[in-house]
Amino acid sequence: LGVKTIAQFFALGWLESPADIFRLRARRADILALEGWQDKSVDNLLAAVESKRAPDAARLLFGLGIRHVGEVTARDLMKALGDLPALRAAAEAFHAYRMANPQGDEEKASPFKARMDQAAKDMFGVTDQFGATVAHALADFFHEPHNVAVWEDLLGQVTPPRYEVETVASRVAGKTVVFTGKLETMSRDEAKAQAERLGAKAAGSVSAKTDLLVAGPGAGSKMKKAAELGIEVIDEAGWAAIMAEAFGGGA
């Protein structure tokens, strides 16, 4: 279900909201009647849709396209809050707070910003790379009736399991890890999930704060930057060894 198919289905009036994707199975015959669609491709599409009935909560949140809420922030929010209803509750609480506690006549911009940033961290439970700007974006999203309707419709079609990450002791616990290049034994998502289970943070870019770079074939600028900063670089086999060590030989 890529860009072109979505555009085609949208033009046909079959997709007006994200939840409509999960109602496509009722249109099997209609899809089959379209040029370029045969049994196999229709079955594959509908099977792929059905396989997403219990999506990863962080991935679903990222997919909503809320401003400032990308892949990393979505994961941080779900780690802190556990599920999507809790996120909505936090966003609504932040909206209530900002309405009840506007910038005072005597309050300067800097203290006001600090107060809102702290309220955002307290209400959403995220302290790293999270402040009032992201909280406002979430509050704005849930304050818009159309968004709430789409949200409720979508959650009527899918049931994301509670977002829980069980961590084990490892030599990368508390460290920042970056993956680059082509990973041959796991997907990028799997690699990031493994890093989380090892207590590490999977970042997207290399900086002086990066502790470890896991580089597969085809690594480019990140590899070069890591070398310039003297950051430890290992290959996928080295990462597998760390996993095996943490999980007692079975990764």
Next chain:
DNA sequence: GCACCGCACTAATGGTCTTA
């Protein structure tokens, strides 16, 4: 106030799969 860090976002590219 400023510099740095890290994330969001976009465009481009190569590999894989399905159709015709």
Next chain:
DNA sequence: TAAGACCATTAGTGCGGTGC
């Protein structure tokens, strides 16, 4: 087997968050 589409990934840019 060529063409078309999706997916995973990269590099680059802009901007918000953080800490001094």
